[in-house]
Amino acid sequence: xSAVQEDAGSMLQDLLxxxxxxxxAHCPKALRESAEAGEWPAALWRELENVGLARAALPExxxxxxxxxxxxxAALRRTAYHALPVPLAxxxxxxxxxxxxxxxxxxxxxxVASGDAKRVxxxxxxxxxxxxxxxxxxxxxxxxxxxxxxxxxxxxxPRASLDFRGKAPAAKSALQGAQERLMLEGALxxxxxxxxxxxxxxxxxxxxxxERVQFGRPIGKFQAVQHMLALLAGQAAAxxxxxxxxxxxxxxxxxxxxxxxxxxxxxxxxxxxxxxxxQVHGAMGFTREHNLHYVTRRLWSWRDEFxxxxxxxxxLGRMVAAKGADALWPMxxxx
Amino acid sequence: xxxFRFEAVKMPPAAEQLRREVRAFxxxxxxxxxxxxxxxxxNTYDPEFSRKCGERGWIGMRWPKQYGGHERSALERxxxxxxxxxxxxxxxxxxxxxxxxxxxxLRYGSxxxxxxxxPKIAAGAxxxxxxxxxxxxxxxxxxxxxxxxxxxxxxxxxxxxxxxSNAHRAHYKITxxxxxxxxxxxxxxxxxxxxxxxxxxxxxxxIHNLYGGHDFNQVIYDDYFVPDDMVxxxxxxxxxxxxxxxxxxxxGPDRFLSTYRLLVESIRALGPSPGDRAAAEVGRFVAHLxxxxxxxxxxxGMLEKGAQPIVEAALVKDVGTTFEREVPEVFRQLLPTEPxxxxxxxxxxxxxxTVLRAxxxxxxxxxxxxxxxxxxxxxGLR
Numbered sequence: 001x002s003a004v005q006e007d008a009g010s011m012l013q014d015l016l017x018x019x020x021x022x023x024x025a026h027c028p029k030a031l032r033e034s035a036e037a038g039e040w041p042a043a044l045w046r047e048l049e050n051v052g053l054a055r056a057a058l059p060e061x062x063x064x065x066x067x068x069x070x071x072x073x074a075a076l077r078r079t080a081y082h083a084l085p086v087p088l089a090x091x092x093x094x095x096x097x098x099x100x101x102x103x104x105x106x107x108x109x110x111x112v113a114s115g116d117a118k119r120v121x122x123x124x125x126x127x128x129x130x131x132x133x134x135x136x137x138x139x140x141x142x143x144x145x146x147x148x149x150x151x152x153x154x155x156x157x158p159r160a161s162l163d164f165r166g167k168a169p170a171a172k173s174a175l176q177g178a179q180e181r182l183m184l185e186g187a188l189x190x191x192x193x194x195x196x197x198x199x200x201x202x203x204x205x206x207x208x209x210x211e212r213v214q215f216g217r218p219i220g221k222f223q224a225v226q227h228m229l230a231l232l233a234g235q236a237a238a239x240x241x242x243x244x245x246x247x248x249x250x251x252x253x254x255x256x257x258x259x260x261x262x263x264x265x266x267x268x269x270x271x272x273x274x275x276x277x278x279q280v281h282g283a284m285g286f287t288r289e290h291n292l293h294y295v296t297r298r299l300w301s302w303r304d305e306f307x308x309x310x311x312x313x314x315x316l317g318r319m320v321a322a323k324g325a326d327a328l329w330p331m332x333x334x335x
Numbered sequence: 336x337x338x339f340r341f342e343a344v345k346m347p348p349a350a351e352q353l354r355r356e357v358r359a360f361x362x363x364x365x366x367x368x369x370x371x372x373x374x375x376x377x378n379t380y381d382p383e384f385s386r387k388c389g390e391r392g393w394i395g396m397r398w399p400k401q402y403g404g405h406e407r408s409a410l411e412r413x414x415x416x417x418x419x420x421x422x423x424x425x426x427x428x429x430x431x432x433x434x435x436x437x438x439x440x441l442r443y444g445s446x447x448x449x450x451x452x453x454p455k456i457a458a459g460a461x462x463x464x465x466x467x468x469x470x471x472x473x474x475x476x477x478x479x480x481x482x483x484x485x486x487x488x489x490x491x492x493x494x495x496x497x498x499x500s501n502a503h504r505a506h507y508k509i510t511x512x513x514x515x516x517x518x519x520x521x522x523x524x525x526x527x528x529x530x531x532x533x534x535x536x537x538x539x540x541x542i543h544n545l546y547g548g549h550d551f552n553q554v555i556y557d558d559y560f561v562p563d564d565m566v567x568x569x570x571x572x573x574x575x576x577x578x579x580x581x582x583x584x585x586x587g588p589d590r591f592l593s594t595y596r597l598l599v600e601s602i603r604a605l606g607p608s609p610g611d612r613a614a615a616e617v618g619r620f621v622a623h624l625x626x627x628x629x630x631x632x633x634x635x636g637m638l639e640k641g642a643q644p645i646v647e648a649a650l651v652k653d654v655g656t657t658f659e660r661e662v663p664e665v666f667r668q669l670l671p672t673e674p675x676x677x678x679x680x681x682x683x684x685x686x687x688x689t690v691l692r693a694x695x696x697x698x699x700x701x702x703x704x705x706x707x708x709x710x711x712x713x714x715g716l717r
Contacts, residue, residue: 206715220711221716226717227708227711230653233650233714234710238654242622244342245625261622264618265622268619313615313616313617313619317615320602321602321605325603332621
């Protein structure tokens with residue numbers, strides 16, 4: 001390992017520890033609940049911005065934190081592990097699109113919208129939205145002039161429909177394949193977030209299984225429960241592996257094959273993993289009081305955003321079919 | 336926090352060069368009709384094919400040159416292994432010796448065992464079987480009743496082993512026997528021996544499998560003599576060696592590529608523009624395979640560095656064998672065909688063979704239930 005790599009490694013470790021600390025200090029249950037009620041978690045966002053997270057996925061020339069893309073995604077994953085109610089993924093995606101289109105990245109929380117601008121994540125609480133028009137133009141709008149119709153996803157994160165009629169962009173630039181790029185960036189970020197949320201669902205489940213006593217022993221001592229947890233671990237591990245692979249293949253721009261595989265595989269793991277986590281927690285995990293639902297409701301939301309499993313499976317399947325059966329192995333083993 | 340990290344492995348240029356060589360070799364062999372990719376698995380026994388692999392230096396790749404090995408890296412070996420499996424090569428004759436037995440001999444064997452056996456294995460001329468299970472000892476290996484009794488210059492073995500694949504055609508076998516009475520620690524007092532199957536005192540009887548094939552055998556030892564220098568490692572340390580050996584063989588590509596040829600032929604049969612459902616099923620399998628290969632190659636990298644990722648390796652086997660078993664179940668419905676066996680070359684034949692072989696995938700090398708127990712232990716639940 002070179003000195004530069006080692007520096008980057010320890011810098012990332014510090015950042016992850018900082019995220020743990022910020023989650024502990026600035027994201028109590030009351031804040032989670034108020035965020036779901038529609039209040040912007042200003043202090044939490046400020047803390048994350050202060051440690052450079054908002055710009056972590058950008059190159060240093062665009063104000064990035066000096067992390068590589070893998071480091072930025074590891075940080076995003078950790079915020080999802082803590083189910084932090086902030087538009088960090090959206091800010092990172094928007095920044096990547098702006099940089100690719102040669103545009104300046106404004107400060108503050110950002111989000112992204114496709115042509116129809118329905119259910120734009122955090123579209124009522126961000127400073128700017130990057131909208132990809134149907135002719136692949138990347139456009140930047142300040143959000144203060146909009147009167148969005150606000151909905152939520154299952155995790156209580158705001159999803160806002162925006163009406164762009166009569167609005168003038170603050171900046172715009174054409175980017176070839178921008179719509180496609182948005183979809184892939186979104187699928188990649190959600191895969192990374194789900195991998196983090198699954199890690200937490202496993203952690204909660206292991207803790208609960210070792211603490212909850214029934215029939216005179218912790219339920220984690222029962223073979224049936226152990227096997228369920230082994231399956232959950234398998235889902236979490238596979239999700240982790242393929243999400244990492246997709247991140248590494250996408251440092252410059254998203255790699256279609258690997259991102260499709262990641263969103264399909266991690267999305268499947270999300271559903272199967274959440275099911276097991278809840279079964280292990282019994283009625284306790286079904287309450288608002290326990291924190292498990294903060295990650296599982298995200299898993300149930302994120303798997304359907306930026307294309308569900310079927311969407312990406314079909315894309316992947318068509319890609320493979322078009323190239324022919326004998327091209328599959330070279331595709332799987334390309335380095 | 337339980338973090339699973341499967342770091343990327345960068346295949347060295349030598350490994351990619353090797354990949355091209357293996358592909359070219361397999362394409363040539365398949366074109367000449369020396370093997371039929373759709374019929375094989377890593378159980379398919381073809382000594383002539385194994386000899387060719389030995390000639391090319393693709394057996395015993397990691398072993399020292401002084402014992403006939405090639406001192407290549409774990410990743411180079413990985414590449415050869417996965418190319419063989421994906422290409423449907425008949426690697427069954429040398430598979431066990433290359434994957435497990437040779438490694439054990441190198442690590443625990445006497446100088447004579449290493450000198451006599453390893454070069455022959457590496458040449459693709461000496462094949463091994465594994466004898467752990469017994470009539471009353473399957474998943475519960477500590478229940479082994481085959482006994483080894485110390486005699487002058489060696490040991491006398493008596494007992495019966497079952498499910499010993501290839502004992503009727505392999506040259507040697509490594510077997511586990513009890514050499515001290517069972518104590519508090521049920522795993523103590525067991526020892527591994529190298530058995531020369533050509534010597535007197537050992538009888539091999541066929542056990543036909545559910546489709547009439549003959550891989551399995553019953554192996555009976557009747558005062559079979561093993562010289563001291565064919566004992567593996569310290570007397571009484573067999574359990575540790577066996578479990579270590581299993582950990583080593585859990586994460587390889589053989590744990591998720593058993594149905595790869597069916598996947599490929601199904602994609603071919605579905606054609607270049609499959610319908611939505613077929614495309615989604617193919618895509619799902621490809622996504623699973625991508626994740627599994629990432630996990631498996633990453634573990635190969637960890638093993639190369641001397642790490643012991645036991646839980647991760649067990650997860651590959653559990654997730655991988657579950658995947659393998661799903662493949663025939665899905666395609667039989669997408670490509671409606673009545674599966675056949677022994678009716679000539681066709682898709683239905685490949686499907687039939689795969690359906691009939693599938694139950695073994697989640698049993699061999701430790702059942703998935705035992706495996707999940709081990710994963711639970713690794714997660715701190717036991």
